[in-house]
Amino acid sequence: MGTDYDVDRGLRTMLRDVPPHDGSARRRAMEVFPTTPQRHTRWLPPFVSDHLGRRPWMYAVAVTAACVVAVAAMGSASWLGRPSTNPGSAPAIAPGVTSPAPTGDTGDTGEEIDVPSRFSGVLRCGPATSEGATTSGGTIIDREGAEQLIKDREVRGLLIGAISDPRLDGSLVQYIDSHRYGDGPDAAVISAVTWVLEAEAGAWAGSFTSFSDDSADGSGISFVMDGSGEYDGLRAVMTADYWPGGDDQDCTWGVTGYVVGTEQLPDTPTPVS
Amino acid sequence: MDADLVTRAQRGDQAAFAQILEMVDDRFHGFAFGILRDMHLAQDAVQQAMLQIWRDLPMLREPGAFDAWAYRLLVRTCQAESKRAKRWLPALPHPQEDPIAGAAMAMVADRDELERGFRHLTVDQRAVIVLHHYLDLPHERAAEILGISVGTARSRLSRALKALRAALEAEARNGATTRVQEAV
Numbered sequence: 140m141g142t143d144y145d146v147d148r149g150l151r152t153m154l155r156d157v158p159p160h161d162g163s164a165r166r167r168a169m170e171v172f173p174t175t176p177q178r179h180t181r182w183l184p185p186f187v188s189d190h191l192g193r194r195p196w197m198y199a200v201a202v203t204a205a206c207v208v209a210v211a212a213m214g215s216a217s218w219l220g221r222p223s224t225n226p227g228s229a230p231a232i233a234p235g236v237t238s239p240a241p242t243g244d245t246g247d248t249g250e251e252i253d254v255p256s257r258f259s260g261v262l263r264c265g266p267a268t269s270e271g272a273t274t275s276g277g278t279i280i281d282r283e284g285a286e287q288l289i290k291d292r293e294v295r296g297l298l299i300g301a302i303s304d305p306r307l308d309g310s311l312v313q314y315i316d317s318h319r320y321g322d323g324p325d326a327a328v329i330s331a332v333t334w335v336l337e338a339e340a341g342a343w344a345g346s347f348t349s350f351s352d353d354s355a356d357g358s359g360i361s362f363v364m365d366g367s368g369e370y371d372g373l374r375a376v377m378t379a380d381y382w383p384g385g386d387d388q389d390c391t392w393g394v395t396g397y398v399v400g401t402e403q404l405p406d407t408p409t410p411v412s
Numbered sequence: 413m414d415a416d417l418v419t420r421a422q423r424g425d426q427a428a429f430a431q432i433l434e435m436v437d438d439r440f441h442g443f444a445f446g447i448l449r450d451m452h453l454a455q456d457a458v459q460q461a462m463l464q465i466w467r468d469l470p471m472l473r474e475p476g477a478f479d480a481w482a483y484r485l486l487v488r489t490c491q492a493e494s495k496r497a498k499r500w501l502p503a504l505p506h507p508q509e510d511p512i513a514g515a516a517m518a519m520v521a522d523r524d525e526l527e528r529g530f531r532h533l534t535v536d537q538r539a540v541i542v543l544h545h546y547l548d549l550p551h552e553r554a555a556e557i558l559g560i561s562v563g564t565a566r567s568r569l570s571r572a573l574k575a576l577r578a579a580l581e582a583e584a585r586n587g588a589t590t591r592v593q594e595a596v
Binding site: 144146147149150151152153154155157158160162163164165167168169171172173175176177178259260261263302303380393395 | 422424426429430433434437438441442445446451454455456458459462463466467468469470471522523526527530532533534536537541542545546571573574575576577578579580582
């Protein structure tokens with residue numbers, strides 16, 4: 140693909156090039172929906188929901204009134220004895236973090252200010268490896284009245300498909316320890332995951348915990364990878380979105396985030412009693 | 413979408429709903445295919461969305477918001493279908509040396525690279541691109557359909573396009589490596 144390729148224009152052309160469909164989806168839906176019951180607002184008698192349906196603004200009035208009453212009730216109970224707070228306090232900006240400015244920009248003091256460096260990329264899943272992997276099978280507990288617990292350790296290589304920051308370009312290995320509870324579609328899997336990325340001048344490592352079940356596939360993970368070697372003192376604050384493919388080897392991770400210096404990260408907040 | 417038609421369908425008027433399905437059929441297929449890049453999957457997603465629309469239609473308070481609400485359901489069924497999909501596209505051979513045939517092949521190869529790069533994106537990223545580049549919707553409408561803020565819609569589109577460009581660069585690097593290896 141040439142450097143002058145217009146991606147936006149190419150996208151529009153590609154998306155508008157839709158092959159014809161045979162209408163089978165609509166035909167199948169037409170066969171099924173007449174016998175499919177519709178959902179109604181069951182907490183209201185049908186004639187009431189019909190009446191409100193013609194005057195939707197009444198919903199807003201009713202909900203607003205209910206909220207006002209609830210807030211007033213809670214507020215009168217909790218407001219008494221509440222410690223006074225300084226209304227002027229606001230979270231301080233972590234030293235070193237500035238509004239967008241070119242790297243190496245000099246502030247009034249003449250000191251260089253480092254700014255977080257944005258990155259994005261795509262990782263493709265690879266095959267599971269046997270090194271470091273154990274599949275214990277765990278103990279299958281009697282399912283009647285007790286959950287099945289199956290422990291598993293998987294090691295899988297992730298291939299860097301594309302990453303915008305060369306410091307994060309390398310080979311990545313994913314270690315997953317999973318506990319599976321239950322069986323079939325009701326199963327829940329709780330996983331502790333560590334990513335180890337070996338780049339040219341150093342390495343990165345970070346861990347996160349996630350879950351997956353019938354409602355969620357564990358995507359939208361946010362975590363931090365710590366740099367070592369020449370990247371010592373740097374941290375990659377990132378979000379990873381998981382896109383499962385047809386099998387475990389065909390999945391994709393989309394990653395976005397910032398490379399920051401350790402001093403640029405805000406301290407973990409301590410709860411105030 | 414005609415609000416009166418929606419209201420009648422909400423009350424169980426099957427003829428009215430059949431009319432709605434006919435009106436949205438092509439648009440839904442184009443949208444679902446844009447996300448899933450597979451017509452069989454798109455048809456399944458559209459069928460599921462149509463049934464879900466019928467089932468949940470009485471819960472839609474504002475008939476005038478039908479379009480945004482229906483597309484939101486369609487995005488969800490596309491997400492569900494994508495989880496069942498297995499993706500692998502064989503790469504096209506690189507354009508030949510003949511400049512005329514090469515130019516035509518180059519266009520096809522560019523399109524192939526774009527398809528492959530697009531498939532690297534998550535369904536959420538594809539959805540925001542399809543809303544913007546296929547339906548030509550402004551950020552406000554895309555945000556309404558996706559159920560997110562306008563700012564998030566803007567940033568999601570920006571990140572999606574950035575991820576796409578990164579994927580295209582990676583594909584180009586892989587292709588260049590292959591050509592160098594073949595030349596050696």
